[in-house]
Amino acid sequence: MLDISRIRAITLDLDDTLWPIWPTIARAEKVLIEWLLTVAPGASALLASPDTSRMLRAQVASAHAHLSHDLTVLRRETIRAALRQAGEDESLTDQGFDVFFAERQRVELFDDAIAALEFLSARHPVVALSNGNADLQAIGIGRYFRASISAREFGIAKPDPRIFHEAARVLDLPPAAVLHIGDDATLDAHGALGAGMQAAWLNRGDAVWPHPVAPPATVRDLAALCRLLG
Template sequence: MTAPQPQPTAPALASAPQLDTARIRAISIDLDDTLWPIWPTITRAERVLLDWLTHHAPATAALFSSTESLRAIRNQMVALRPDLLHDLSALRRESIRLALTQAGDEPALAEPAFDLFFAERMRVELFDDAHDTLAFLSARYPVVAVSNGNADVHRIGIGHYFRHSISASEFGVAKPDARIFHAAATAADVLPHEVLHVGDDATLDAQGALNAGMQAVWINSANHPWPHDDTPPHATVDSLTALCRLLA
């Protein structure tokens, strides 16, 4: 009788490094889905855009008659213009221009249409504990926003909490590229290992910050497992309030 063969075991997950609060001299923090939920905002902005198109570009509104179709052509633009992947404003503007062109409307209407969309995109609803968290952090550290999105912290009304705000569209590269994290450290006038990065995305935020030599806290409100085989972040919390308790 053949002896049973041993079954392969999954590789053990590396243990999380210890968060060293004494090392923290600055905070970098993500925006979308860290300080506010993004998709309700985008959906509302797309509805406002569709209503505007109904009055100013009716052929486009008829051809792209739902927010889903507007989002589909925006996603199509990602494939058509991968050079714009880091610039969400340009992607959205050019997707509107493509929709207008396909429908036979005036492509120049893309500019005012995007301006309207972008203004609505700035009307975010912050998580209940976002203001208190930003006040807590900014009273203790220089805080730098680091985002792949196109939110403007000053137009949103939270710019006074931040030493600086870095967006992928302006910087030219997006998270998880280490260069955008290092730019945040430079903006705060500290070294990368002296920065604690906070964000909701396991790959773009937590893993990206770790690879850039920073400490990282992953805000994991949905209690997802860490999705990578390599080292997990220094800490995982379920809310901004929990982040403040961690750093108090």
């Protein structure tokens, strides 16, 4: 299903491809709430309530719909909204975000992630292509990547073909020479195919392919991907 002979570079999703994202976010939110408890207990209580936190996130997302690609702005403004609603010092927003963001970089890589990064980067230039806001250097895996393109920095999120085309431009290759690897059937696999790339869908959870076109090459984990490309 892949034309391996055409692959000259790889773009790679990050969240839920190299590490599980929701345990990371949950831990970062817990650390933020604990920090706020000492400086802004009202905001801490608001964010500790699942219903209230969800409401604040929805309000911020609606107010900043034009920045839906920028998870950093949305997180920072949610902290600001909690401080404002609690009548506490909004100047704590940036400090609060920094607390959250530092913890967000403490990811727990999937067991097969480092071996796959070593395998892939030894064969092709690899570019990170993510809608999230992970910091490759802070995580400690920057050496495996030629470049990193985020929706926040580029201004457009996957599955828009323009962000895939930007990665191909950075690599100085046509999209057809690039293989994109990611866990999301729509954002990653279908988006890459629509941009003219090849795609490999990392389907760890046996999800059903949701699109009418045939799915791309599909693997259960990164070790299987390496075997497929090997």
